[in-house]
Amino acid sequence: MNKVQSHSLLTDFDIDLFKAGKHFRLYEKLGAHIIEVEGVKGVYFAVWAPSARSVSVVGDFNYWIQGDHQLQVRWDSSGIWEGFIPGLEKGTTYKYKIQSNNNDIITEKADPFALYCEHPPHTASVIWDLEYKWKDKSWMDNRKDKNGLDKPYSVYEVHLGSWKRNAEGKFLTYLEFAEDLVNYVKETGFTHVEFMPIMEFPYDPSWGYQLVGYFAPTSRFGKPQDFMFLVDKLHQAGIGVILDWVPSHFPDDAHGLGFFDGSNLFEHPDRRKGYHPDWKSLVFNYGRNEVRSFLISNAIFWLQHYHADGLRVDAVASMLYLDYSREEGEWEPNIFGGRENLDTISFLKDFNEAVYSNFEGVQTIAEESTSFSMVSRPTFVGGLGFGMKWMMGWMHDTLQYFQKEPIYRKYHQNDLTFSMTYAFSENFMLPLSHDEVVYGKKSIAGRMPGDEWQKFANLRLLYGYMFTHPGTKLLFMGAEFGQSSEWNFEGSLDWHLLQYDFHDGIKKVITDLNALYKTYPALHEKQFSPEGFEWINYSDFQNAVMSYIRKGNDPKDDLVVVCNFTPVIRENYRIGIPKKGKLTQVFNSDETIYGGSGKTFTKSIKIEADPCDGRDFSAALVLPPLSVTVFKIS
Template sequence: MLTVENERQLSPNDVDLYLFHEGTLFEGYKVFGAHYEHVDNEDGFRFTVWAPNARSVSVVGDFNDWDAGKHKMKPVKQSGVWTSFIEGIGVEERYKFAIETASGSVVLKSDPYAFYAETRPNTASLTCRIDGYKWHDSKWMRQRDKKDEYHRPMVIYECHLGSWKKKEDGKLLTYRELADELVDYAFENGFTHIELMPIMEHPYDRSWGYQITGYFAPTSRFGSPQDFMYFVDTCHKRGIGVILDWTPAHFCRDTHGLGKFDGTPLYEPCDPKLADRPQWGTYNFDFSKNEVVSFLISNARYWMDVYHVEGFRIDAVSSMIYLNHNNDLPFDLKNKYGGYENLEAIDFIKKLNEAVFIEFPSALMIAEEATDFPMVSKPTDAGGLGFNYKWNMGWVHDILRYMSLEPSERRYHHNLITFSMLYAYSENFILSFSHDELVYGKRSLLNKMPGDEWQRFASLRVLYGFFMTHPGKKLLFMGSEFAQFDEWKDLEQLDWKLLDFPMHHAFHDYAVAFNHFYQETSCLWRLDHEEEGFEWIDADNSNQSIISFIRKGKRKGDYCVIVCNFTPNVYHHFKLGVPASGPYLEMFNSDAETFGGTGQCNRKSVESIDEPFHNHPYCVETTIPPLGISILMKETKKRKTMKAYDQV
């Protein structure tokens, strides 16, 4: 951990400089930026910045009336790095770097490594000490390193802090207030992790944090760095992991940020064709510069070291590995071999993952990657990119397209719900109903469903059930757990009043019950990434738009039989192959009245029939609910009292 008691010289030494220019200074946050020091019996802050093409650099702030002539920084051995110690500066002092460019003009820049920043619309960096917080998550941290996330349940709650909930006067909740409300809510609703849309400092609310100016500063919109530590600490005390959205692909062009930092393209490529990202109005990072690689990898390790987060969902990976992905330039970019891959970005990604996992073996490194680039979630020594998870965006696209069809049309598009199993084990997948699917006119999950109110809610229940039982970990965007009616409105809080309406309340009960049932049912997650964890019973029943399959756990006999019906027809005495004889108990049924359904449930156990069917030695006859999912498990005394729809 970073503390002043480390007794290390914070100004760059020869080793620091060598590693920085080599692209291997993975703890650059201990060297660059503004650090408290006690020098010659004087307290103050040492400032260090990389600006290789500057004529001169000064630290300016309220403490010197923003006069660039008062605190000039010294160049360090012609390394392009500048440093200075200023005595008498306290915490939360505003500062910037005044950089004299080669042309003689002076630009004011925020500190790229600042730990804290002014609240927008102000743009100065703030001096800060991040070593004083007393953590209470030592037990969590010890256990985290022993956890095998691949074989554990994972239901992630994706959240935008600015619009999850607001105060009565419309102001934002603070990190500490969110710790009191959001963390309990996530725990009680059966989520294992909270994923935060980027909380790194950013100037524009409606960029949602994806266009960053302060990569090392938790946004001051919600409080101080210590307040954010409290939020993470509270999550850990409640058994909730924290994942941050992270954007190493590009950064915003605001004049106080990284763009043309020393008067020249520094963090971005020198070639404008490679630097510009027209679609987003941003600059790409230049992964060919070792100093940029050191900056970004240091940033990833910083959040895990200083703030104890579990890992990252890395945004826009496809835009990193392909030169022309999401690029509106009127021509194609090519690498030195004539291909379309960004070779430097691919090398960076591999190096990033290696550097993170060597220090944090239990880290979650999740790629939002939308193409069929191979081996994204495979180790680098096996030829992969080194992530340990990838969003399954193909499954999300297919299932949402399928569910938007009228039930009578679904029989003609049956492959949309079965195709995913042809590639389900090619990567370690997370199924993600994220914010990307619920904005810009795409409508909420509920509003994607066709039909009247009952059909839409029933379709949403079977969709959620298929989502929770399909192989792969899970991610759900906030509000979807109570069937938010409108698509996400980033300037407003979620429509919490919908919980006053019976159908929304019932759906919320359903989602919460399913989340808890999922966590308690090991066969739904124990072998998520191994082929022996899944077996089709019948994948070909397109005429009735019904699929049936088995999810298996590690232990013999640990399995459940799952049937999904994507039409409003009810089927009694529906014959279904099962692997073993004996009574089967329906443990979950989305059509239970308590969930807003019609009550077409199997209240009594279903006895197997000694007759081969569906390539299984036995079969059962069961009721299949309309637009519903039914989950059967072998009956035991314990399970008789555990029916999920009887627990609400």
């Protein structure tokens, strides 16, 4: 006798939306929901498995026996199986045992909508709820003033498993991060934290980018409410939260989404579109409406129930191009003969429209490494609709330049100046991310040439240049204090390095640059507009010096930035200034408190009526070695 009662949370309208790819809150209907039916408490289950012959809920409550708790398929051809099991409680583990119409294949799957999962390597779903009393109302009510495109946006990218570990080398908990990480980010002045994927994943070396529990924070660090507490504490400290989101691919683990009901349900059935050769993973079928509903519901879920302030979408380029990482003959052109995945383009537009229409003050950010146009332009003008896009070209060219010995830099100044030819074609974020400190690339500090003093001077110069370049900023954990070794996901950052002056100096530089970025409107008000930037001189390659002006809404806020990319002190170096007055130094990366040489000069410098750089006025400066200096015009 089946012990499942007939019950449904789904309406006909829900089904219509689901089939149309427009149901963006599926998590309210599918999955496991603790409810009460006619005075009896229990759990309602609903799962999409259109190719199933039968679906049973199995778990520790029925000794994992198939058939005792069999769900009923709906009459409306939606492929959804559902039912109410009385007496089940929060904390019960379960899976779906699915017998397929496809040669009677039997799969045992975790719930795609599970709110909580067992700690890997265990793979069952756990009945849970989302009850939590948030205390971040002030942040949520005002976050549009903190999260806008004209606001300072400095992101600290974090991998929770390796940011810090306890004395026994074990993971910290979400609750411990809510103390240690929150205090640290607040101290260093970052405006946002970006978490590498915290959704449940089975394999640590994937860093979280191969997901099986799209609606569940990983149990490695605690319970779902513990992660809510961490987000809550960040918000109370005035820090925004960005989550890495991975709609690009998923693993073929037996308990995951792959071949879910004995058919290619979530993945594209054509292996040329449904398999990723680089990561040996499966690719979502973006043209299937039900899959679109699943993915966009997942994005909305994290914004709604975990108060995320943004989603950074991973590997967008791999989604956009049919020939991505494929040889000739391994892909098929679209109906127009092109290489663009038209289903992906449509899906990403729908995703961004759903996010921005449902939430005020959030941002979506694309990790997109190609020249695909209008990624961060609104959909109503033909764009994909993202708020920002990673500026991968800037990252590549800048690191390539800084790796060179200063004596050779005069031959490569165009590596730096080139970014300004396309800097405003998108709303760019400048990333120095986790991808740049693995697989033999060295740490950011380890790339810098010269002796120890020059290495750290170059690093301070790099960060000064980054924070004064147009665009928002992202820095991977450890880079803010000059981590010497490559990132190791299996251990902790090398926090002991902060006892050394040079490393402590890097941390002070980052702290002060974050303060500079937030304090001076010229660095953020027009960070995505050509009106916010003006070259003074980009052609002095012989001295490897660049100078430029950053501008805000008020001309009185203009800042002058001068970068000296060699260890040679430039005495009496004259630059053109657009108006009379004086220059007041507001930042100098060569200060002794940072580990610099202390080659300073009078804080206030008179602007003279001496034409230079095509301007009627100019000022004579002393440029410290390997330095960025920033001045306010007054």
